[in-house]
Amino acid sequence: MSLVWFDVPAPPRGEQLSRERIVAAAIEIADADVRGEVTMRAVAARVGSSTPMSLYRYVGSKDGLADLMADEVYGEITVPPGDWRAGLRGLGLSGWEAVQRHPWFARLAFSRPPLGPHALALYDSALAALDGFELGAAERMGAVNTVLGHVFGSGLALLEERAMRQRAGLPTDEDLAGAAGPYLQRITEEGRYPHFIRWANDPARLDPAPQSFERILDWLLDGIGATLVTAQG
Amino acid sequence: MSLVWFDVPAPPRGEQLSRERIVAAAIEIADADVRGEVTMRAVAARVGSSTPMSLYRYVGSKDGLADLMADEVYGEITVPPGDWRAGLRGLGLSGWEAVQRHPWFARLAFSRPPLGPHALALYDSALAALDGFELGAAERMGAVNTVLGHVFGSGLALLEERAMRQRAGLPTDEDLAGAAGPYLQRITEEGRYPHFIRWANDPARLDPAPQSFERILDWLLDGIGATLVTAQG
């Protein structure tokens, strides 16, 4: 019930709203949150709007905003020139880098169809890398999705790892082990799960696993390569 | 503000509440929903409770309920006897079946640490299948996670495929193609994404892809096998 006189007539609205500004703000918010979560209210606040409703004129809905965010990240992924293997390998590595920058992207990629312009361009390049082989349409797309599935799956695992690490507020591996310690110790004393326990008590469990993203990617490429019948390359 | 007289003194509460009944009800609800979503209110209604708060005495929180649901499904996965490859292959196939029954499980598996009794038992069996090789702890777990990562990644893709299919309310592939048709046609006319368009307009794109779950699983097992140095088997 404040008096009209106190109102400033034209709050000097910071800058024109736009789809680009909104998407950029949403991405910044998602990047800053371990879980990568975004609320319309938070985005509105960041673009200087006083109400979440202002966003709806530009992005339609929260799902629409999610689609736009995802497509932006699709645009960060590239397929390098070269033979099919160089192309798909580069796709995997470049996707992995993008997913490490934006782990929330893995969740969106799994939950929204990739129909934005950047996504289509990426699929187009990836399919182009398989030109020159006599492949059925399903097989061609299957090869691309095999690689991308690995990228997004690894991304989700990364998202969860970071979230779990922060849930207990512990950055280092040693602290993490300490948090799970009492539970594991109880299990150990009960004598069940002996193989699991042996793993859990082995300090070497924190070593970098040889089944790295890249190693598995190469296994997949080996498998794809075995199914390729060359026609001209 | 209804009068007391109308109240029935003891609503013949259907049956005793219990953690098992609650988890079972939640799983039924998740199975019945394409997105696999569950609300505390829906679970409460299904177990015959008049308020969601009754559940909290048994499951602690919604995340707790999710953990219990996930562990129940971990219990449906088994590692068959045999050599390492039979074990891990069976793990993958049995996991894939469980994930097809409960696609929401893939999401939970990615977003909650597998510390329930069934999950631990499963990891224990899987690690046991790798006994007899001189593997570091990280490498051993990495092999198991390679297989499970494939299972859960494929499960998430399945979840999204089913959800997208119902979003437009179309069960058949032809209808699905019809829904995306106008959009694809516009793209086609603009002449961009030629390789993608060629795929989209190829009826063979609906063929079963040769990169099936099982095929990729075998590729991964090939890769794992190449890293194993046998000690006694």
Next chain:
DNA sequence: CATCCACGTGTACGTTGTACACGGCGGATT
């Protein structure tokens, strides 16, 4: 018979996405 406690309930709060109608500014039209 008195006591206690495990249980299910009802009420209530904060947060979320978003529907809807309004006021005001700028540019096009007359």
Next chain:
DNA sequence: AATCCGCCGTGTACAACGTACACGTGGATG
């Protein structure tokens, strides 16, 4: 120059969600 129209940001409002809290009741226990 006066008028209108359409775009834009705003405020209010609501339904659904997870869940904190305090209460009554009934059966087991002393």
